[in-house]
Amino acid sequence: MSFPKYVKIREVGPREGMQIEETHVATENKIRIIDLLSECNIPIIEVTSFVSPKWVPKMADAEQVAAGFKKFPNIKYECLYLNAKGIERAQATGKFDLDGVLSITASETFSKKNTNLSIEETFNEMEKRIQTLNDYNVPITTLAVMTAFGCTYEGDKNPKQVVNLISRSFEKTNEFGIQPSNILLGDTVGWANPVTTEKLVALLQDKWPDKNIVMHLHDTRGMGIANAYVALKMGITQFDSSVGGLGGCPFSGAKGAAGNIATEDLVHMCHELGISTGIDLDKLIDVTREIEHILGRDLSSKVAKGGTLDSYRQRATS
Amino acid sequence: MSFPKYVKIREVGPREGMQIEETHVATENKIRIIDLLSECNIPIIEVTSFVSPKWVPKMADAEQVAAGFKKFPNIKYECLYLNAKGIERAQATGKFDLDGVLSITASETFSKKNTNLSIEETFNEMEKRIQTLNDYNVPITTLAVMTAFGCTYEGDKNPKQVVNLISRSFEKTNEFGIQPSNILLGDTVGWANPVTTEKLVALLQDKWPDKNIVMHLHDTRGMGIANAYVALKMGITQFDSSVGGLGGCPFSGAKGAAGNIATEDLVHMCHELGISTGIDLDKLIDVTREIEHILGRDLSSKVAKGGTLDSYRQRATS
Missing domain, CATH: 3.20.20.70 (Aldolase class I)
Incomplete structure (x- = not known):
């Protein structure tokens, strides 16, 4: 490309x-x-x-x-917001046109530490999340996968597992007649290298050619810009930085x-x-x-x- | 590759x-x-x-x-050494098996500032340099090109110009029956990007398939590791860092x-x-x-x- x-x-x-x-x-x-x-x-x-000041002072x-x-x-x-309270606070400011993001985490341990939910519990909660976003008229635009390349607790992630998690998420949203247009790949703790980046992006582009892939890259081990280069070469048009x-x-x-x-x-x-x-x-x-x-x-x-x-x-x- | x-x-x-x-x-x-x-x-x-302490204290x-x-x-x-004096000092220590490096600089201005010689003067001096290295039995292994991708004084370097400088250098060494096996590409002030890296390396691999290309990359603008990745992908097996x-x-x-x-x-x-x-x-x-x-x-x-x-x-x- x-x-x-x-x-x-x-x-x-x-x-x-x-x-x-x-x-x-x-x-x-x-x-x-x-x-x-x-x-x-x-x-x-x-x-x-807009999260609890108790957890994020x-x-x-x-x-x-x-x-x-x-x-x-x-x-x-x-x-960012995590629940109905957060949406209400954000909407009350009148400053944001909210986008709805559904998040899943590829690593079970990371998921529990970061969100207090296992991967299965995240799927179970997803319906409630979709419902809440619908209740507040927040359009669901993005499916975000955290630790998509691996994590410090569980090591490397098999890209097929990631594809599987994304498939399951889309099945859920389909039940609600919703098709998020973006897949955000989060290299949350800097686990990707140029080859794994190319592999996972290629799998996704092949399976979901109509989706917009967003790269959220970290430079934890100095390969972030090299990974971004590979993604650019594959035609990726959206990046977090x-x-x-x-x-x-x-x-x-x-x-x-x-x-x-x-x-x-x-x-x-x-x-x-x-x-x-x-x-x-x-x-x-x-x-x-x-x-x-x-x-x-x-x-x-x-x-x-x-x-x-x-x-x-x-x-x-x- | x-x-x-x-x-x-x-x-x-x-x-x-x-x-x-x-x-x-x-x-x-x-x-x-x-x-x-x-x-x-x-x-x-x-x-x-082993250079003059007056210039490099x-x-x-x-x-x-x-x-x-x-x-x-x-x-x-x-x-590193620049002249006969430097070779003598280095050899006197008994610690080094010296390699002979012939250096040229792609940028005229940079060449003058860094070596006090224009590009033409560098070529003129090259015979003397080869003679000196021969006199001290230092095998000439490497042709080094500084600012091979561009420099702050003159901007981008046309890769064909670089190929031309390397060709002229090899003509010189051929006159002495010497074929340096390495071409060192110095991105001396961080001017390369992944695309220019690929372009210049491809030109060199095409023209001199039997030479060993050495990459000397700087990270001045954050693309150094991305450039190294591209070079690795092209089969480069030697790097300075x-x-x-x-x-x-x-x-x-x-x-x-x-x-x-x-x-x-x-x-x-x-x-x-x-x-x-x-x-x-x-x-x-x-x-x-x-x-x-x-x-x-x-x-x-x-x-x-x-x-x-x-x-x-x-x-x-x-």
Whole structure:
């Protein structure tokens, strides 16, 4: 396959990054980060989580963050929620057009640790979840598979098992006459390599040629951008990433491990490969510096320090 | 093409890393780092530079470093030198079996800044260089092309120009009845992407199918490991890299930019892809931590923080 002409990037730093960040980030700084990211014209920004402050205290200011950020007309703002309460809180802010996501986890142990449900229990709960989303008129757009490539508790995942879980999920949604258009593959703790990425994506493209595959890659072991390259080569047009490589997973097994693939490194590679993203990369690099200042630490992305090749090309030819 | 079964890695951290490192590294610590790297069984280690201490003061202790490190039987120890004086100094230590490298630079401006010679002057000097290497019985094994993909001063390099420079170099060596077996492609300031890597490597493989191509990749803009993946897929069996991603180039244009691709991240990817390296990765990760301690700063490699997948597999299945 050949590269797509355009890739849609969802920035998950304000949600996934802020959730795991050790530094306390003041609400006004969270809002400032979101507004700065909007100025870079990132097409989708995941803003916050409407979850219990008892479990995720860092997201206790979700309402204030939602009230504070400025909506830009061409940007879609998303948020995470786990139940009816979360939907109500998110809808009450009036800031989000909610998308419905059905999540399953390929690893039994990870599923229990992260969601308190086994895989079978997740399937049992799925009907209730669909019902709740229907009750609140939230369109079910996405089936998300977490730890799709493997996890620290159970090791490698057989891609056929993942295909099987996705099939079962679609059978459930079909019972409700619902066909989510997106399959999100989450490499939640950085288990994928370029070959396993190619294998799983090929299986999915073969079985569900009409579905849109979204890659949620982590750079835990330094292969994130290589995996993204392979996915791009297979025609994947949607990616999650985080500014500066913020984020990570509390169940990755290693404190201080790298988080999501960095938005600016992904955008830079896309632009170098002739794939447009609509994102203002120079501005995004400035935003990375600003976030480093806010967090008081260096971020792990590369292009923010090395500079874009385009900036050197302009100087070279002028 | 398919992956090679074995990849030979040359560790350049003690030379390229120590040369650019801002922290003062005591001679005894340089020696300690080399010995620790030897314990990891890295097949080739570039130890130091025998160059003028006036130009590279950080390498003024080259003799002491050479005298201090312990030679392991199955490891090849290399060093950098630029002229007869350097060869004499290196040979006097009795620690090295010198390899002869002929270097050319694809960018005229970079060539002048880095070597004080234009490209034409480099060709003119090449005969003298070959003569000197012959005089000291140093076998000429490698033709190295610096800034093979582009540079911050002149932008992108046309791969056909690079092929042309290599052809001219081989014409020169042929006059002396010498056929260097290696072509080293240096992405000196991080200009390559996976597509340009594939293009240039394919051109070289097509024109010189009997030559061994060595990749010297930098991760300046986060694509280093993706470029290495593409090279592996094309059957490349030799790579330069540096522990912890040490290194960089003073002419990269950006202070603080990432250096060479990190040895541990490259080794980890190779092992995940079923390619052996002979390197003890767990030990190498310990060494990265030790070097972080010596330098008093975090290094940018990922797997040293995230842990190897094999370590999790062992825990998962036990």
